[in-house]
Structure formats: structure tokens, C-alpha cells
Amino acid sequence: MSNTFGFNISARQGRARTGVVSTPKGEIRTPAFMPVGTAATVKAMMPENVRETGADILLGNTYHLMLRPGAERIHNLGGLHRFMNWDRPILTDSGGFQVMSLTDLRKLTEEGVKFRSHIDGSEHNLTPERSMEIQKLLGSDIVMCFDECPALPADRKRIEESMQLSMRWAQRSRDAFGDRPGYALFGIQQGGLEEDLRAQSAEALRSIEFDGYAIGGLAVGEGQEAMFGCLDYAPGQLPEDKPRYLMGVGKPDDIVGAVQRGVDMFDCVLPSRSGRTGQAQTRMGAINLRNARHKDDPRPLDADCSCPACANYSRAYLHHVIKSQEIIGSMLLTWHNLHYYQELMAGLRDAIASGSLDDFVAVFHARRAQGDIEPC
Secondary structure, three states, rough: OOOOEEEEEEEEEEEEEEEEEEEEEEEEEEOOEEEEOOOOOOOOHHHHHHOOOOOOOOEEEEHHHHHHOOOHHHHHOOOHHHHHHHOOOOOOOOHHHHHHOOOOEEOOOOOOEEOOOOOOOEEEEEEEHHHHHHHHOOOEEEEOOOOOOOOOEEEEEEEHHHHHHHHHHHHHHHHHHOOOOEEEEEEEEEOOOHHHHHHHHHHHHHHHHOEEEEEEEOOOOOHHHHHHHHHHOOOHHHHOOOOOOOOOOOOOHHHHHHHHHOEEEEEHHHHHHHOOOOEEEEEEEEEOOOOOOOOOOOOOOOOOOHHHHHHHOOOOHHHHHHHHHOOOHHHHHHHHHHHHHHHHHHHHHHHHHHHHHHHHHHHHHHHHHHHHOOOO
């Protein structure tokens, strides 16, 4: 196991890459999907079960953890890894997106963002320096620099001003992060859907130098076609020898398309959130287990899946516990969804390594186009 942070690309096909991110806490196989453990837990899952799905790394949230239970408290209890019983890598986002999306009472300045907690109304001031301090207290293996992310659509002037502010905050984040061997700091590219602004952002981040680079400001309302249009150039603007992380993405077909365009890392609440609302993400597409057509169906959710939900229970049972709002319904569907996402990532890695990515993608789309076939 490496005592330093590094990234090694082992195979390429087109713009897609597969490789390994090395950290003192373990290796992260790429392309990688990071389950979201917002408040130091992947909802409805035990940490060891998340690992069993194939996850190499989890994501935690600076904003939520700073508000409850508090970064200092987690630090005093041994850090986030010990606190949540996860001994492998953890990436924490900077809190910038949540400050913008969850708090109505906020004031944005050059210094940072003053806001009131959505939990109890308490006042807080989040700056690049404070975000770095919080993430250090948590003990995050991969730290995200503090940025501002405007929702799309937005006019060019607003996007440009936001991007330039984020680049100034990126330098302050780097300065505050300091020299921490074994830990990594990722910069975040901004610029909306404007190619020249994305290029300016990438140039600024390159000059600062980061251990990895995220593509921010997407999956915020622009739609898949526009997102893919941006991803046709954005990853290539970032350093080739560093991991590229597309923040907040996404649906399985979003991930496949982004991998084809050179992205290495992903996170999204979709698999766990869908699991809690009765939706299964499968190779046949999304399946709503609340639908009455499943109530007498003895088949497994997916006969080719080895997760506990598919191996041990029928669709009829899953329909029953979900309609009855039994906790096991959320547990089983979340486990299945996370298993499916990790199976998808493993398939993408194998396909890139063997040079068969085009065939893999064609089968992926064909199965989803066919959909979930009704029983005879």
C-alpha cells in the first residue's frame, strides 16, 4: 500500500482510461463511483456492506458535518474514518454547493459565504480557509477546494464572475491546505457551458497545481445533451496525468457517456435515494417496485444480479415491503442499487482494459432500450 497519493493509468481506449488512484488508506480503481455518505453514513447501509458492493471510496459532506455533529467533535473522536467505521479512502466536498443550494439566508463576498444553518438557523461563515480546516479535522484523504457553483441556466457575465471568484478561492484553498504528504487536494474547474471560460479555469488550476481535478458546475439543470457537449472538451483541458472527477453525476447512462469522454471518478446520491423511494437501477433501466404489476411476481428483481435483494427475495416481496414502508425495503433496494453501480464500473474498467469498450457500451444501451420485460 502506497504512503503517498498518486495516479497510474493502465489502459486507454479512445478518451476513456482505467487505472488506480493510490492513497495510504488503499487503492481506488478507476473509473470509480463513490457512494455518498453525506452525514457520515450511506443511508440504509452498514459500512461493511457498502464495501461488499465493491466501493473503494466514500464521499462525505463538509457542510452537513460542520453543522452536525461538528468537525471539531469528529476530530476529537478520532476522525471521520473511525467515527463512521470506514477504514478506506474518503473524499469530502468543500461545502460550497450546499451553501448555495440549501441556505436561503446567505451573503456572498470575496472573503467567503456567511449563511444561516438550514437546521437551526445558527450563523456561520465558510471561507476557503475554514473549509480546508474542517476537512483537515475530518481527516479526509481527498479534499476539495472551496468554490462557488451557480445554477444553470445563467448569463455569461454571472458564470464568468463566479468562475474567477472560484479560481481566487482555489489559490487560497491551496495555500491553506499546505504540505500534507499522503493527502490530496483537488481543484474544481468552473465555467458553465462556455468552452473558453472552462479553458481559462483549467489554465488557472494548472498554474496553482493540484493532485486531481474536478469538473464542477454540471448536473445542475442543463440536461444530458448539454452536459455531454461540455464533456466533449472539458476533460481534455485538464492535466492528462491526474484523476478527473465529475461532481454529482449521475445516472448510469450519464456515467457511461462521461467515461467515454475521459472522466475517472463520480459521485451521486441517486442509487441510495432511489432505493429509499422504491426505485431499482438495473441493467434494464430503472424499475419502480411500487408499481402494482410486481405484487404477484415471483421473479427476482434481476436474475443476473448476485446482491441480497436479487439472490434472496422476489419482486412480490420487494413490492410488499416498499408499499408497507418497512425499513428492509430501503435497505434491500439501496444495496441492490449500489451493487449495480459498482458492477457497472467494474464492467467499464474491464472493457477499457480489454479494448472492448465500444461493444460494452452498445450492449449497455441495447439492454436499457429493451427495458424490463413483463412476465408472460
